[in-house]
Amino acid sequence: MNLGSHILLNVVTIPYRRSETVLAHSMLAAIPDNSIRLFDKHFYNADQLLTLSLQGGNRHWLLPAWNYIASETEESYGPRYRLLKLKMSLPARKGILHCQSSGTPER
Structure with missing residues (x-):
């Protein structure tokens, strides 16, 4: 994504062999309310996207x-711009429901 400006809120360095997905999950709590998070095209993790949406207030991404993302078009804004409703896998749904019912923090 090309952006005219960037705001940097947090920086973390990790060993080369550590997963960036694990690192990203640990940084979700630092994202402020009333914000929009832009992910790159290689980041797709339903659990983390749901956690981002459910924690805090008015947090969007x-x-x-x-092409392989299972989704339905909610609205179309032009030839390349659409609002999609993502379909979540059964394991991801079960994980979220378990965390909500047991009162444990989400993974």
Whole structure:
């Protein structure tokens, strides 16, 4: 994504072999309320996107869609711009429901 300006809120360095997905999950709590998070096209993790949406208030995210992402078009804004409703896998849904019912923090 090309952006005219960037705001940097947090920086973390990790060893080369550590997963960036694990690192990203640990940084979700630092994202402020009333914000939009822009992910790159290689980041698609339903658990983390749901956690981002459910924690805090008025937190949103944008992600360039790939052809393989299971989704339905909610609204179309032009030839390349659409609001999608993502379909979540059964394991991801079960994980979220378990965390909500048991009162444990989400993964």
